[in-house]
Amino acid sequence: MKKICTVFVLLMILLGSHAFAEDGYRLWQRYEQVQDASKLQAYRKAAGEIIIQGNSPTLKVAQQELEMGLNGLLGQAVPTTQQPTQQNILVAGTPSTSALIKELNLSDKLKAAGDEGYLLLTTTKNGRNYTVIAANTDIGVLYGSFHLLRLLQTEQDIAKLSLTSTPKIKHRVLNHWDNLDRTVERGYSGFSLWNWHLLPDYIDQRYIDYARANASIGINGTVLTNVNANALVLTPDYLKKVAALADAFRPYGLKVYLTARFSAPIEIGGLKTADPLDPQVQAWWKQKSDEIYGYVPDFGGFLVKANSEGQPGPQNYGRNHADGANMLADAVAAHGGIVMWRAFVYDDKEPDDRAKQAYNEFKPLDGQFRDNVLVQVKNGPIDFQPREPFHPMFGAMPKTPLMMEFQITQEYLGQGTTLAYLSPMYKETLESDTYAKGKGSTVAKDIDGTLYKHTLTGIAGVANIGTDRNWTGHQFGQANWYTFGRLAWDHTLSSEEIAEEWLRMTFTNNSQFIAPVKSMMLGSHETIVNYMTPLGLHHIMGWSHHYGPGPWIKDKHRADWTSVYYHRADEKGIGFDRTKTGSNAVSQYFPPVAKQFANLKTVPEKYLLWFHHVDWDYKVNSGRTLWNELCYRYSSGVDGVRQMQQTWDKVQGQVDEERFQHVKTFLAIQEKEAKWWRDACLLYFQTFSKRPIPQDLEKPAHTLEHYMSLDPKFVPGI
Numbered sequence: 001m002k003k004i005c006t007v008f009v010l011l012m013i014l015l016g017s018h019a020f021a022e023d024g025y026r027l028w029q030r031y032e033q034v035q036d037a038s039k040l041q042a043y044r045k046a047a048g049e050i051i052i053q054g055n056s057p058t059l060k061v062a063q064q065e066l067e068m069g070l071n072g073l074l075g076q077a078v079p080t081t082q083q084p085t086q087q088n089i090l091v092a093g094t095p096s097t098s099a100l101i102k103e104l105n106l107s108d109k110l111k112a113a114g115d116e117g118y119l120l121l122t123t124t125k126n127g128r129n130y131t132v133i134a135a136n137t138d139i140g141v142l143y144g145s146f147h148l149l150r151l152l153q154t155e156q157d158i159a160k161l162s163l164t165s166t167p168k169i170k171h172r173v174l175n176h177w178d179n180l181d182r183t184v185e186r187g188y189s190g191f192s193l194w195n196w197h198l199l200p201d202y203i204d205q206r207y208i209d210y211a212r213a214n215a216s217i218g219i220n221g222t223v224l225t226n227v228n229a230n231a232l233v234l235t236p237d238y239l240k241k242v243a244a245l246a247d248a249f250r251p252y253g254l255k256v257y258l259t260a261r262f263s264a265p266i267e268i269g270g271l272k273t274a275d276p277l278d279p280q281v282q283a284w285w286k287q288k289s290d291e292i293y294g295y296v297p298d299f300g301g302f303l304v305k306a307n308s309e310g311q312p313g314p315q316n317y318g319r320n321h322a323d324g325a326n327m328l329a330d331a332v333a334a335h336g337g338i339v340m341w342r343a344f345v346y347d348d349k350e351p352d353d354r355a356k357q358a359y360n361e362f363k364p365l366d367g368q369f370r371d372n373v374l375v376q377v378k379n380g381p382i383d384f385q386p387r388e389p390f391h392p393m394f395g396a397m398p399k400t401p402l403m404m405e406f407q408i409t410q411e412y413l414g415q416g417t418t419l420a421y422l423s424p425m426y427k428e429t430l431e432s433d434t435y436a437k438g439k440g441s442t443v444a445k446d447i448d449g450t451l452y453k454h455t456l457t458g459i460a461g462v463a464n465i466g467t468d469r470n471w472t473g474h475q476f477g478q479a480n481w482y483t484f485g486r487l488a489w490d491h492t493l494s495s496e497e498i499a500e501e502w503l504r505m506t507f508t509n510n511s512q513f514i515a516p517v518k519s520m521m522l523g524s525h526e527t528i529v530n531y532m533t534p535l536g537l538h539h540i541m542g543w544s545h546h547y548g549p550g551p552w553i554k555d556k557h558r559a560d561w562t563s564v565y566y567h568r569a570d571e572k573g574i575g576f577d578r579t580k581t582g583s584n585a586v587s588q589y590f591p592p593v594a595k596q597f598a599n600l601k602t603v604p605e606k607y608l609l610w611f612h613h614v615d616w617d618y619k620v621n622s623g624r625t626l627w628n629e630l631c632y633r634y635s636s637g638v639d640g641v642r643q644m645q646q647t648w649d650k651v652q653g654q655v656d657e658e659r660f661q662h663v664k665t666f667l668a669i670q671e672k673e674a675k676w677w678r679d680a681c682l683l684y685f686q687t688f689s690k691r692p693i694p695q696d697l698e699k700p701a702h703t704l705e706h707y708m709s710l711d712p713k714f715v716p717g718i
């Protein structure tokens with residue numbers, strides 16, 4: 001008896017700790033019971049039973065998700081039936097597989113839903129009340145199911161639903177910079193999710209939960225491997241493993257893509273060349289693509305980094321980017337595959353400003369790419385800096401569909417321990433006006449195809465996901481994965497709406513928590529810009545690992561990887577002159593933008609030192625001298641982190657202690673790092689400005705020599 005009791009108690013403890021473990025694993029899909037009593041009652045009433053007619057794998061997962069979600073949210077089991085037995089029914093399906101949906105005569109409304117969209121509506125028929133999730137395709141049904149669950153999770157009214165939702169961009173893709181040895185380039189949340197060693201035999205539950213999370217926000221593609229590619233992934237042993245992942249993801253509408261190493265025909269094909277115009281090379285890629293489609297019939301295609309940072313490419317053979325992209329595009333075209341060819345190219349042998357090189361190389365190729373090629377362009381012309389003006393290629397290639405590449409992982413944004421909500425940064429780029437076809441030609445319109453009437457459209461996010469229990473290292477890193485998906489689906493959503501949704505689902509619907517934490521999130525990016533790279537400064541981080549400040553980095557084998565190349569501080573002032581008197585990078589923008597950026601009086605202050613070399617005593621908008629403004633900005637960045645700490649401290653008790661403490665600890669690390677940035681940068685720049693740090697500001701804790709001697713070892717993600 002005693003033994004049974006002990007076992008029982010142990011079991012209860014285990015179950016209890018499992019039920020209450022808030023370690024972040026469940027992301028925004030926690031499905032905890034709705035707290036608002038009247039909402040709970042309304043939801044319970046609306047979802048008397050679930051009916052999903054049809055049994056494809058995707059409909060199955062929609063059913064599972066609705067069951068799991070509703071059981072949790074409603075705190076009671078909701079039966080699934082095949083025919084109506086109750087008064088209030090939740091029905092999901094397409095007219096082709098569900099007689100019930102067909103009878104509701106939604107075909108007019110469904111026209112607007114397209115291939116991936118859906119309708120959510122409330123209606124009645126034969127005296128019964130229906131909450132309807134309808135779509136033209138099974139994946140639309142799944143996306144609609146997640147939307148409905150989100151409405152419940154965020155405690156919205158579902159009594160009179162009438163909405164249609166369709167994605168604005170076709171290919172919404174995560175880029176994993178994951179290596180085959182499971183290290184992740186620029187990854188700060190553990191190792192790669194893909195356990196290549198155990199694949200194809202072992203399918204980790206994580207793969208399924210990863211696919212569920214992606215489907216819940218509409219992400220429909222995943223590039224499994226690093227852009228700095230390894231040709232081995234294209235060999236049969238690895239393709240079997242890739243196929244196993246593709247099989248696991250397929251029900252969730254998640255297509256698999258691979259990075260193609262341009263020299264693969266030599267490395268694994270035994271050819272002497274990888275020249276894209278060589279018929280043998282073309283035949284090799286064709287045959288390789290056919291082979292891949294044998295394993296993965298719906299393989300998405302290739303992502304390619306070529307002739308960039310030492311990667312092989314068509315230029316090794318005197319060919320251009322279009323030659324390279326087209327060869328691969330031809331190889332996958334018959335199977336419906338696409339090629340995402342990256343425009344992240346620059347060369348240290350090239351004397352021109354690095355910011356200009358991609359445009360210089362790609363603009364002349366406009367119109368030369370095959371129909372199934374997307375050119376993938378980073379948001380700004382350098383490299384995922386805390387803040388960059390939009391890339392001048394946007395708007396500038398009318399005949400080529402351009403795909404956006406955002407970085408979700410925080411390589412230059414404090415990495416794993418920094419709370420940086422990135423939606424405002426993504427939106428800043430998307431909403432930038434290129435003036436390509438006059439006012440209103442935003443970057444978003446180029447990406448979503450409306451500017452130049454492209455139907456092939458795409459957006460990529462460099463993933464921040466790893467084996468950490470909470471997936472993203474920082475609990476708030478999850479918000480950036482979430483945001484990327486939501487904006488990829490609908491870039492008109494506001495940062496505020498997305499933050500609110502995410503907070504409600506991830507933490508609580510309690511408004512006393514939501515309001516302050518949302519405003520903390522919304523200000524977080526600006527705070528970081530202030531303590532790292534205010535006023536348009538860029539690329540002044542630690543050498544190679546990019547962790548912490550390193551404005552003094554110089555004399556390396558590549559000038560374009562040093563900090564002094566970018567900030568150009570001297571006795572007179574600081575900043576990179578990209579106007580006519582300097583590199584003239586401004587000339588790559590359309591005239592109204594070029595004019596605005598080129599003029600010291602009209603350039604937005606946030607880009608001041610990006611485009612201008614400015615005197616230390618120049619008066620900025622605040623009326624302060626540039627030097628004093630720099631001091632205030634750096635200091636206000638540190639103050640901003642302290643405010644975030646205060647905000648977070650005040651919500652203790654409103655969320656589980658486990659995640660509360662985790663975030664609190666990381667905020668303390670962030671405060672330490674912010675001071676490090678402020679002190680190191682101000683002391684270093686002061687050696688040029690020779691001006692004092694204003695009296696009322698906190699003084700640096702150590703000497704410049706101290707900061708310059710810091711040399712963090714084994715920083716993750718290199």
Ligand code: BDP
Nearest residue numbers: 185186227228305344383384
């Ligand atoms: C830089 C990273 C480097 C990547 C490169 C790229 O430092 O690790 O390989 O971008 O995007 O930001 O190719």
